[in-house]
Amino acid sequence: MRLGILTVALAGCMPAVPPSAGPPPAARALAAAESLFLEARTMKDRIDIATLRGRRDSAAALRPGYLAARTGLVRALDIDSTALTDSLDRRALRVMRHVLARELTVTPEPPAGTAAVDTAACRYDPRGVPGTDSLEARLYACYSVAASDVVVGGERFDRLTVLGLLGSTDDAARRRRLFLGLDRVWRSVNGSNDPASPWRELLRRRAREWGAGPTPFVRRVTELGFAPDTMRDWLVRLLEIWRAALPDSMREPWDLYYAMGGASRRLGARVPRDSLRAINDRFYRDLGADPVALHVQYDLEPREGKDPVAFTTFGARPGFQDGSWRPGAPYISSSYPTGGFDNLGQQLHEMGHAIHIAGIRTRPAFADWPDADLFTEAIADLADYEASEGRWQLHYLGDSASTVDNQHAKYFGLALDACWALFEDRLQRDTTLDPNLVWGEITSRYLRVVPHPELSWWGMRGQLIDAPSYLMNYALGAFITADLHARIKALHGDFTLGDTTWYAYVRDRIYRFGLERSSRRVMEDFLGRPLTPAALLEDMRRGVSPEIYDPGN
Numbered sequence: 054m055r056l057g058i059l060t061v062a063l064a065g066c067m068p069a070v071p072p073s074a075g076p077p078p079a080a081r082a083l084a085a086a087e088s089l090f091l092e093a094r095t096m097k098d099r100i101d102i103a104t105l106r107g108r109r110d111s112a113a114a115l116r117p118g119y120l121a122a123r124t125g126l127v128r129a130l131d132i133d134s135t136a137l138t139d140s141l142d143r144r145a146l147r148v149m150r151h152v153l154a155r156e157l158t159v160t161p162e163p164p165a166g167t168a169a170v171d172t173a174a175c176r177y178d179p180r181g182v183p184g185t186d187s188l189e190a191r192l193y194a195c196y197s198v199a200a201s202d203v204v205v206g207g208e209r210f211d212r213l214t215v216l217g218l219l220g221s222t223d224d225a226a227r228r229r230r231l232f233l234g235l236d237r238v239w240r241s242v243n244g245s246n247d248p249a250s251p252w253r254e255l256l257r258r259r260a261r262e263w264g265a266g267p268t269p270f271v272r273r274v275t276e277l278g279f280a281p282d283t284m285r286d287w288l289v290r291l292l293e294i295w296r297a298a299l300p301d302s303m304r305e306p307w308d309l310y311y312a313m314g315g316a317s318r319r320l321g322a323r324v325p326r327d328s329l330r331a332i333n334d335r336f337y338r339d340l341g342a343d344p345v346a347l348h349v350q351y352d353l354e355p356r357e358g359k360d361p362v363a364f365t366t367f368g369a370r371p372g373f374q375d376g377s378w379r380p381g382a383p384y385i386s387s388s389y390p391t392g393g394f395d396n397l398g399q400q401l402h403e404m405g406h407a408i409h410i411a412g413i414r415t416r417p418a419f420a421d422w423p424d425a426d427l428f429t430e431a432i433a434d435l436a437d438y439e440a441s442e443g444r445w446q447l448h449y450l451g452d453s454a455s456t457v458d459n460q461h462a463k464y465f466g467l468a469l470d471a472c473w474a475l476f477e478d479r480l481q482r483d484t485t486l487d488p489n490l491v492w493g494e495i496t497s498r499y500l501r502v503v504p505h506p507e508l509s510w511w512g513m514r515g516q517l518i519d520a521p522s523y524l525m526n527y528a529l530g531a532f533i534t535a536d537l538h539a540r541i542k543a544l545h546g547d548f549t550l551g552d553t554t555w556y557a558y559v560r561d562r563i564y565r566f567g568l569e570r571s572s573r574r575v576m577e578d579f580l581g582r583p584l585t586p587a588a589l590l591e592d593m594r595r596g597v598s599p600e601i602y603d604p605g606n
Contacts, residue, residue: 079136083146086129090149091372091417093122093157098367102384105360106352123157141569145418148568152421172198175241179254185262192242192251193518199241200361200515205234211388212238212361212513217395219307220314221321232307235513242512246489252512253488259521260484268481269522270474274529276425277573277584284529285478287586288471291528292499294593295468298460303503306496306510313465315458316441317394323450326392329353332449333400337408339551340436344404347411348382353400355388362515363387363399365406370420371413378414383407394450394462401440405433408556412564419568426523428572431530431537432563438538439549448550456595464593467531472496474525476511481521488512533576535589537563540580 076084096119103112130150137143175195182188200212210218215231222228244250267275274284304312324332330351334344350368368382385403389396409432413420422429439445441463443453454462472495479491492511493504516523541559542548548555562579577583 077136077138079132080139080142082129082132083137083142086126086132086149087145087417089122089126089129090152091370091420093119093126094152094367094370094417094420096122097157098369101366102350102368105384105386107356107358120159123153123159126153126157145416148418148421175199178249179251180249185255185258188251188255188258189519192255193515195241195251196238196515196518197358197361199238200513201355201357201359203234203237205231210234211355211390213388213396213399214390216310216513217317217391217393219310220317220395221393222311225308225311228307228311229305232310232510233508235510236508239509239512242518243488243509246487246509252518253484255518256480257484260481263481268478270478270481270525273425273427273522273525277427277576279529279584285475287532288474288525288528290586290590291531291593292468292471292475294590295464295471296499296501299501301501303497303501306502306505309500309502313461316454316462319454319458320394320446320450320452321392323452324392324394324397326389326396329389329392329397329400332397333404336401336440336449336551337404337436337556339553340548341553341556342408342411342436344407347380347408349404349407349411350382350384352384352386353389355390359388360386360515361388363403365403365410367410370417371411372417372420380411381413381420383410398437398440398462401437402433405435405437408436408560409433409564412556412560413567414560414565415567415569419566421568423566423572423575424568425572427526427530428533428576430526431533434530434534435538435541435559435563436548436555438534442549445549460593460595467528468500470524470528470531472499473511473514473517474522474528477517477522477525532586532589533584535592536580536584536587537576539588 096115100112100115100119103109103115126149130146130153132146134143134146137146174191175198177191179188179192182191203210203212203215205215212235215235218231219228222231241251243252246253263269271281274281330353337344348369363386365383365385368384371379371381373379383406385400385407387399387403389400406429409429441459443456443459446453446459453459472492475495476488476492480486480488487506488511489506489509492509493506496502497504511517514524541555545555545558546552563575566575
């Protein structure tokens with residue numbers, strides 16, 4: 054990174070000065086600090102990716118360069134903020150200092166799921182593990198082991214494969230065995246559901262740390278300026294529409310997955326494992342977001358010690374290089390032992406994160422995820438929203454499911470996420486509640502699932518361990534996705550079958566800001582108004598019988 058190039062790139066962000074004077078000393082010092090900040094973050098990104106790939110020798114070799122860059126950054130950030138006359142410059146300095154303290158540490162935390170786990174260490178009394186962070190790390194590591202090794206009738210699967218099989222297995226008895234085969238996964242989280250279970254102990258410790266402050270649910274909601282009660286109401290309205298479209302009879306949870314899996318059964322054969330990337334890349338290329346041009350890195354092969362939760366992160370930060378803007382190198386991590394329509398949906402979602410990262414166009418201090426996870430998850434689905442449309446499926450897969458099956462495929466996961474959001478909210482407000490009973494109450498009411506208080510089947514998502522209330526980002530984020538998606542179509546046109554101008558249009562209006570602008574401002578500037586639930590609730594009603602439809606809602 055050349056300082057001269059960076060200074061030119063940041064000129065538009067700095068106050069005007071007489072041509073002969075050049076930038077004020079503090080502004081020049083800030084530009085130099087941002088150059089070092091980008092260098093240190095790039096080195097940290099490279100260490101993280103090497104570690105995630107299991108290349109620990111490479112990560113160790115990068116460490117001296119990272120520490121040298123960090124040392125230079127510490128010195129460079131010794132700037133008097135009062136000497137910076139531009140408010141954006143002052144905020145950039147605050148952001149860099151915060152990242153230095155939290156992420157660019159002398160001993161940076163390794164990415165989750167990268168350390169080998171001794172299975173004997175998963176037989177433990179959680180009350181004897183000192184520290185909340187240590188208990189969380191132990192719990193997540195043991196969850197990762199269990200989620201990667203599910204044994205059913207002598208066959209070995211991972212968690213995602215079992216969930217996919219539940220939607221495609223015709224034999225009800227086998228579906229039950231598959232579902233109960235996940236018992237090891239949720240026992241790694243909640244033990245026997247006694248008050249001293251790992252998750253319940255972790256929840257109590259966290260609640261003591263939250264004290265009188267906001268719970269994670271409240272904090273994530275208020276990041277975008279929403280009232281918690283309003284968001285709870287939106288979740289309930291979503292679930293009531295979902296429930297209204299279901300038969301009156303109750304289903305076992307393993308049978309519910311099958312009932313919702315019509316699209317997966319119809320289209321699964323159209324998506325063999327070796328086609329996942331090809332279909333994904335073709336669709337995004339048709340939107341003007343060519344994964345090759347955007348330097349997207351894929352890590353899709355299962356391996357021991359790999360994080361079982363799919364995610365996307367920065368392989369390299371976007372910025373100027375040799376006078377031209379480079380989109381960085383988004384890194385997608387997931388494990389796909391099989392293909393299928395469900396795995397394709399996950400891949401399309403992660404690619405949505407990747408094109409967001411690649412679309413950031415801002416100064417180094419702000420080249421990061423937005424300030425709200427809720428917004429981040431929502432805008433990852435702006436493109437893949439189309440995958441549940443019959444026209445999209447015919448075009449990209451050569452066949453299509455029915456409208457009803459597509460609605461099930463599109464919104465079953467969302468309904469589950471809404472249930473998890475309400476579940477976590479209730480448990481965070483009252484840690485004495487029995488989680489199995491709370492989950493049974495919520496899912497029997499809104500999903501019409503037979504309660505099983507003896508099963509902790511809520512405990513199958515890793516985010517419940519290391520990211521409290523993260524799952525609500527998917528549920529509430531769907532309202533943002535639907536509203537923005539409808540607005541894009543209204544202003545720019547249909548893109549179901551592709552539109553090579555789509556990416557540039559969305560990038561310049563939604564993706565490019567990073568931390569430069571608040572998520573709320575980006576969202577409301579584009580919508581021209583505050584967010585409403587109307588777009589999502591209207592779309593959910595497609596396929597619902599007329600007597601259920603109530604336009605007053």
